[in-house]
Amino acid sequence: MSAGLDQAHVRHAFGRAADSYEEHAVxxxxxxxxxRERLDGEDLAPRRVLDVGCGPGAGAAALHARFPDAQIVALDLAVPMLRAAARHAGSPPAFVRVAGDAQALPIADASVDLVHSSLCLQWCEDPGLALAEFRRVLRPGGLLLFSTFGPDTLKELRAAFAAVDGTPHVSRFVDMHDIGDALLVGGFRDPVLERDDFVLTYTDARTLMRELRAIGATNADTQRTRTLTGKAHLARVIEAYERFRRDGVLPATYEVVYAQARAPEPGQPRRERGADVATFPIERLRGSRR
Known part of the structure; x- marks a missing residue:
């Protein structure tokens, strides 16, 4: 389930975007x-909540408002994001800020009741390893709740670059089928997957590209070209994007996958990849929809 991403690039890009992120991350x-609305139907009184990929802290603050008696731990790979989160933490701080990697959480085994992670998993080099870490830190029966981008995300921008050259310029994202399989392989119980499609519109492609840079969502593919894109090359990409223009605007599609599952009881083994439990069609997952 590896996404082939450069984690040093991810850390640097989001650190650089810490001050501009919230302004552009609508x-x-x-x-x-x-x-977090998916928590409305859950009977939860968590003692510890872990927000993985907390960014500048708005999500952690919302979790504190929902669970005021819980310890909220806000974790991010980029230290500048954690510094920016201080304004949401307040004084006394509503949550603890911790620097760490989702794929190697600095959290004790079975010490968390709720793992929350919004749009972080797609930036992991190996999302499957992150899911294994989520299972490790969750208490038996604890809840995992996360969102991530699916492969249709930025499909117009990807197609525009592909029309100009064969080098990846837009990061690849994991399919919902693979996410469901990975949850089952990891031993999670009762997985529920849902999908939303969003289409944002822009007057021009340069505005989209500037916005992506402002939130740190730059190309982290390990096979990307490491040199700067030349003006002539970029002009051809912008021209190629124009074929998607409708009603005077350019669309940018985002496929969002929401997932929740329960941590298994003690002693339940992880399933081997290729076992039947990890390969049945995603439609058989309760609550899933395409």
Missing amino acids: LQAEVGTRL
């Missing part, structure tokens, strides 16, 4: 709100 804020 979609990310909406997805976070919709993700």
Whole structure:
């Protein structure tokens, strides 16, 4: 389930975007709100909540408002994001800020009741390893709740670059089928997967590209070209994007996958990849929809 991403690049890009992120991350804020709405039907009184990929801390603050008696731990790979989160933490701080990698959480085994992660998993080099870490830190029966981008995300921008050259310029994202399989392989119980499609519109492609840079969502593919894109090359990409223009605007599609599952009881083994439990069609997952 590896996404082939350069983690040093991810850390640097999001660290550089810490001060501009919230101004431009309108979609990310909406997805976070919709993700946490899935807690409305859950009977939860968590003692510890872990927010993985907390960014500048708005999600952690919302979790504190929902669960005021819980310890909220806000974790991010980029230290500048954690510094930016201080304004949401307040004084005394509503949550603890911790620097760490989702694929190697600095958290004790079976010490968390709720793992929350909004639009972080797609930036992991190996999302399957992150899911294994989520299972490790969750208490038996604990809840995992996350959102991530699916492969249709930025499909117009990807197609525009592909029309000009064969080098990846837009990061690849994991399919919902693979996410469901990975949850089952990891031993999670009762997985529920849902999908939303968002289409944002822009007057021109340069505005979209500037916005992506402002939130740190730059190309982290390990096979990307490491040199700067020349003006002539970029002009051809912008021209190629124009074929998607409708009603005077350019669309940018985002496929968002929401997932929740329960941590298994003690002693339940992880399933081997290729076992029947990890390969049945995604439609058989309760609550899933395409």
